[in-house]
Amino acid sequence: MLKWLLTNKFLNNEKLFAFLKKNRSFTLSGLTSFLRLVLLAQISTEKRTVFITNSEQSALKYKHDLEKLFGIEAEIFPYQDISIYDGVSANLYRYSKQLEILEKNDSTQILIVPVKALPEKFPDKEFYEKNSIKIKLDDEIDTQKIAQNLTDLGYKRVTMVCDIGEFSVRGDIIDVFSPEKYATRIELWGDTVTDIRNFDNKTQRSVRKIKETKILPIYKFILDKDNKETFKNELISTTAGLETNENTGIIRELLQETLEKIDNEGYFEGIEYFQSYLNKKTKNLIELLSKDFVLVFDESSEIYSKFEQIDLNYEKQIEENTQKALNLPLKSKAHLETQEFQNVCAKREKIFLDNFLDTVSDYTIEFESALIPSFSSKMEEILTYIEEKIRHGYKVVISTDYKNRVEEVLCDFEIPVSDDFCERSSVFLTENLALGGSLIEDYKLAVLTDKELFNKKSKDITAKKQTYHKESAEYIESVNDIKEGEYVVHQVHGVGLYKGLSKQEIDGQLKDYLTIEYAQGDKLHMPAEQVNLLVRYRGSGSVHPKLSRMGGNDWNITKTRAKKAIEEIAKDLLRLYAKREMAQGIAFEADTVWQCEMEEAFEYTETPDQMRAIQETKADMELEKPMDRLICADVGFGKTEIAIRAIFKAVMSGKQAAVIVPTTILAMQHWQTISERFKPFPVKVELLSRFRSAKEQKETIKKLIKGEVDVVIGTHRLLQDDIVFKDLGLLVIDEEHRFGVKHKEKLKMLRKNIDILSMSATPIPRTLYMSLSGIKNMSVINTPPMNRLPVKTHVGAYNETYVKNAINHELDRDGQVFFLYNRVETIYEFAAELQKIVPNARIAVAHGQMDPKTLEGIMLEYAQHKYDILLCTTIIESGLDIPNANTMIIYDSDRFGLAQLYQLRGRVGRSERQAYCYCFYKDRKKLTPEALQRLEAIKEFSTLGGGYQIALRDIEIRGVGNILGTKQHGHMTNVGFDTYCQLLEETINEIQETGEKPQPPAIVDINITAYIPDEWVGSKEQKMIEYKRLADVKTLEELDLIHQEWKDRFSKIPEPVENLIKIIHLRLLATQAKISLIRETSDNIRIYMPYNKAEWSIIASRIDRNITKYIKYTIAPKSCQEGNSILLFNNSVLSFKEVFNILSDLFYYINKITYEFNSK
Template sequence: LDPLGLDSGGTPGALLAAERLSPIRGRVDAFVEQIASWRKAGDHILLAAEDRTQALRLQALLREREMEVPLLTPGSSLLEERGGLSIAEGRLTSSFRLPGEGRVFFRSEDLLVTSMGRARRRAGRGRPGEGLRDLRVNDCLVHVDHGLGRYLGTQIIEHAEGEDEFLTLAYAGGDRLYVPMDDVDKVHIYRGAGESPPLDRLDGSRWDKTKKGVKKALQAIARDLVRLYAERSAAAGFAFAQDGAWDREMAAGFEYEETPDQEQAIRDVLADMERPRPMDRLICGDVGYGKTEVALRAAARAVSCGKQVALVVPTTLLAHQHWDTFKERFAELPVKVEMLSRFRSRKEQAEVAGRLGAGKVDIVIGTHRLLQEDVSFKDLGLLIVDEEHRFGVSHKERLKKLKIDVDVLTMTATPIPRTLQLALSGTRDLSVIETPPRHRLAPRTYIARFGAKVAGDAIRRELDRGGQVFFVHNRVGSLPAMARFIRQVAPGARLLVAHGQMKERELEQVMEDFVSRKADILLCTTIIESGLDIPTVNTILINRADALGMAQLYQLRGRVGRDRFQAHAYLLVPGGEALTQEARERLQALEELSELGGGFKLAMRDLEIRGSGHLLGHRQSGHIAAVGFEMYCRLLEEVIQESKGHAVERREPDLVFPVAGSIPPAWVPAQAERLEIYRRVAASAAPQEIREMERELADRFGPPPARAQQLLQLAEIRIRCRRCGVKSVHVRGREAHFEIFPGDYELSAAFLETPGITFTGSHSFRCALPGPWEKDFQRLVRLLETFEACAPEEEAEALAVPAGEADEEEGGEA
């Protein structure tokens, strides 16, 4: 508190009256007026910027309005005088004012136009291609046309029009490939299910053979996916009422604010339920991102229409937790919610099964016990399945029988990568929730040697703020010894022990006691890995973290950080042993992966590959290893389109212009950032994306220099040529020469009908350009906009931004 100029009164903390400040994104002039008002009242204003780039951007914006604001350096006093104004690097969860102290803390995200949520959504659009922000020298890369090579860095190469930056890739036999930034979307980081295969040769013979083999193996999967989707679309089901009687009550009973992704998932599910064909939708969302709320809204709609609902989960603990949640949310409605699992006695199970068959139970939640032959339903309308891949073969067969003619909603926390989502477009209904809940903070992750001080300090810090602790020790035999250790380092703390070898009743009682806060620490095995949600637990210690897999570690860490408090995850490793290289890399990856929604990041490749296998229902690791995950998804997309009878040939326009675009290092110094920008530009599929990107880049790095503007302009021309089917555009002097593909009679007619266009050959046209380049660009865009109206409908739909997405974001910025 001292650096903030606040008096703690000699106590270790202070309780201060605060008022939250609303965002005013993009309205800098209004913000300047607000600053004047605060300063007149004697307040000191601190502007918190996430990083130095944002800090400099803030400073420049205010300087343009004749306000000189100093940037504070680490260690300096944050607030020195009343009525002052300063900028510091730091993170705030929201902007607020302390009226009694005369202090204002305002974060850059609430002023600058680009928000993290929107940036995340934008970054994922376009054709499949993994981000290159994490690319390192010597990483393996896959080139679509040339196969597996090793990344050596970037190189500036001079040419007639100036100089450009190229990716340099090494191939077998000492060959080198220089990839221009225009083609960077053809390159992606290799991700396989094991070690990288040998480098390919540039002659392409082995790579072509490998691709053909994988593609052949994928054809059976594609045919099944397309056939099943067609069968589901043609099947007759129950069309639920469009306005459920309890929709508003359920929405009002949700104590949090829905995230945009969550709202969309709810809309998707309810829209599916209103159709006459049976729903079969997968909801994919990171741990704690609100999938259960989607299930609750769907269940309310089903029961309000007189149908029964079954929720099947993989563990008894998870069934019990869902039971409590559903009972609480439906408490004010005439809905009977029951649970069927081994937690209930045989008599109770028989009673629930009987009432279920008689239609006296509306919602039943259970484990695979629900799938046994003695369980039947009077009128099942909605089946919700949580983590279906964790059920056995016999249980999956029973699920298939239950799914006939009923709406099915499947939920998973195993990430389904965007590349696979795009590949499966039109064959599987997917909703992805990847925006973190408001106010949620990512867990801070630490790697530490196991010892009394580390464990004791971590436990005491959590208990001092009134929280609870998970201590994971995955060896049942030595749990008693670990319990003695914990009692020594945290004397007085109440301790419970849980593991999978306990009797069901005993385990249930332990978990109930812990949730009821009858204990401070739960010492347990990885039994807590899946699904449990206890918001009061915000510290987890994982012993022998080096012996656990990435997926386990990631899901264990997801057990904390479910509330608004900062969560802490300690990955404890042996004190006297050297870690293997693999274990060290795994732990470091998890430590660095602190951003929320990290389950969708590169470091989670084993989760993603596992999720892909679960979704496709086939053993695909060998094929993924052969070509890399991104190429695998690209080939899957091709064979799916072929199975539908669609052409998959991509007609890339040939462009020759007297200008060249690039990202100058002086504008974006970090090479990784430049590569990511190049990739996003190359992967853009609509002019709206280019304009959005230009605003975002100006917001992050300042006004774009001429070469950067030209890069974006050339990208827009390429997109428009692709959309309307122009084969090539060559600009020579004051003329533009166009060539179209043979047989495109509609486009040919459009050229002939356009004033100023001259026919020069069977498929060739030319037009005069006014010069200089800015006017030439505007002229070309106007022409191509005219020609886009002649593009085949299916091509325009395939390349357009998803319906409503651009408008939604534009509206959100207003």
């Protein structure tokens, strides 16, 4: 940390501080990025500072370096990355952060503002004070009135509060998520507020108690009953004044539609467009900030020019919206215009950090600083430069992510390193700067970073954001997505038709039942808490499966046949597993210092799943048997980083590593990524693909044989006979399923004694993963990287205006666009049409039939942002990672498969920015039912991790296909995909003889009122989710956690729910005691067990007499499938509470006694 620089005269400029004290505007010139950073830090220690940058990324880099080098905490004022005139609602998390910064206006020392945030206007403090709802302990409130007030403030009523702007009312609990860090839970007793607490929207659990809360409006205006009428009248009046033209009819329709939305929806999607109608007292950011802030401009001419361009774009958008009847006309603008901005700035004290002296200021201070040349890892040149600077009296600072590596090299060349910054004859090491290094002649200071030392790109800095909370993808797919009329599979009764959930009274007791219809119209009513016995049927595509006969033997016969066929595949898999276990492989070395350093330089935070996969991979590599691990993850979830760490580990152990991929584009991407990561280390990385000439390939092959290449990345070219390695230790295979049969055979030959790491972006359903996990080493990554947002997906007919708006929106935020057009023969004609739509955009064309060198050049230039739009075919489908490209437009999207659409959408949304995917089909084209299903699915499953849902939905649309071979297809179709996976798991366990067969969950059928009331949880949908959670509980600890959570989320637990929890409690204890069924009859409760008379005598002799007096042992009939014996429990004079206590004790004793007996 260089905080010392701010107070020591080493960088103290007396003239600068004199100007600051006089409150004058002045210019600082001759500045590199590092010197700007130091001067900004100095200014902010003297005055409260607003630092205006030209981009969000620049703002993030300054914030990062201020904190890392000087310990100065800076705030960044976020902007909405959509135009207010797009007719799309704002990002409420960004709005929440904006309000937080404005709220603590008086305590902020340095505020960094990207220029794009400046045109936005906000209400003043008075608006929020007047329109907020304040609630404190002991207040009397009316829940109906509060619900109406929240609706008036723009909140949406939901079942479960997950995002800002939502609220729910469940009995005595009100949940609301105001624009703040945490949501708030208000608990009532009658009408009195007895408790207020913040809760985490991701876990739904309370995090802290508070005494009062202030609920802010969600919008910058209020749309209550009075405002609605005023708004409508003004819209009618403004529209009536328009000149008559060809769009008049459309405008009238649009007006009518908008008026209906106001009446029916209130705060409708995109209402922010009309902000100027709804709140005329808004102010810009600079007006709202305290007067004592000084404005500091990072290249003022650039800032003013960019502001003017933003204003111009808004003007064009407003004009186009009116001319093309895309939206209604506006009375006034909702943003700060250029002249207003200049007027506002003129009233403030300003400092210009300008190398181009275009602005007028009172004074200018000239500095002498220069960029340091890049040495591209040429150690001798670097060391000569450092020695020369030290010799001439310069202080040399090296700012790096690789301190150990740098210190090691400096020591080898006898260049001293010191922790004392003042020691000029030595090098001072500090953390890496995001902004790059600098030579500052005025102060005899040379700062080198990884950019200069190793030619490493300046890494992007990501903002910390709250992530959206969504239930687990598979969880919703398996529970809430079972709809009435869909096919399901019951473990015991087979394939049936789900008819819904209903409350029924049997023998005077109420319960929720799921109704399943079987062949011949037979119906099964199963208690809702047994929903774990049910799975959704997947497998036959559009063909309806045959219903099983309830009570018949056909389902058992079907399952037996399937299991017999499954034994074949299970034995093959186990043979492969055994062979691999016996083979002698390479035991790679434990992590080195360089390995740790390379990993620490990773610019993102590893997700828990990713970290586990890395640890599993490394552990496999350190064993003496050959590794064969599959990394399976959704698109963009971090597979490549796992491969990079494994490759580096192999190289550090003196072995070569090869990466084989299915496409040249993916090979190039991996080569660039791996080369960049390994730059600071003596690791030679080469590329073998058609992007390299025959001569270059020949040279690389020679080096491979000699061991002069450590890592080679290539396509199937790596599988040709002339490829020979000196000492290959690791092979990484990316997207193996995309290689042909011959290539797969060659890969099998390579597999013998080296370590293999395979990677797949095709998500594997969890059920299949679990069934294979015993015999295949797999790591599944389910967790998305931090700060990722779901890609917003639009499906519709192709429309040039939509295309233009989508592209312009992306280009306005300095982003890039993928435009997928999969017809090579007409792609250049289409490029010309696209250029007419967006004349200012730089368009590049890329397809697989291009000359390799030309294609490589285009892809590299696109990655360097020399083009705005890449018009391309599906060559970009796999692996291409360009974080700055966040809009994907797919032409003729109905012609693509669901998995392909998902992979294509995965090319965007790979940074913290909101990404968009537009799936267009030809206007007026009649879509096939399958195409319609695919497009509906891609729109529906837009949450992070949605690949798992896509994989399962693909099974439904197309059928199970050839997942495990054509011989298995019929059996998988007969029993359904999930049941097939369960049978596969069972079969593998049986063949492996891995101990006793797992005990299936006991069924508890006791006649007691036990259900979850709709009004208690908020809705039927939420109720189904909670039933499924109960059904999936495996331990008493898990059950207790749910019990506690329900108390927190839904208030006091009603008696029917307490009874339900007791039934699950009994189920868990009974399962441990190997009891299969507990069923209440008119005479007694029957408990079905596996114990014979002799075994029971031993158990019974050690059970308390107060329990055994109620039970009688009897042998079960031979036809009974539930057990060998039955306990008859006399409950005629007992309450349910007494029954629960006695049975709990009974099962506890049985489990304890049998465990002790078996342990001897």
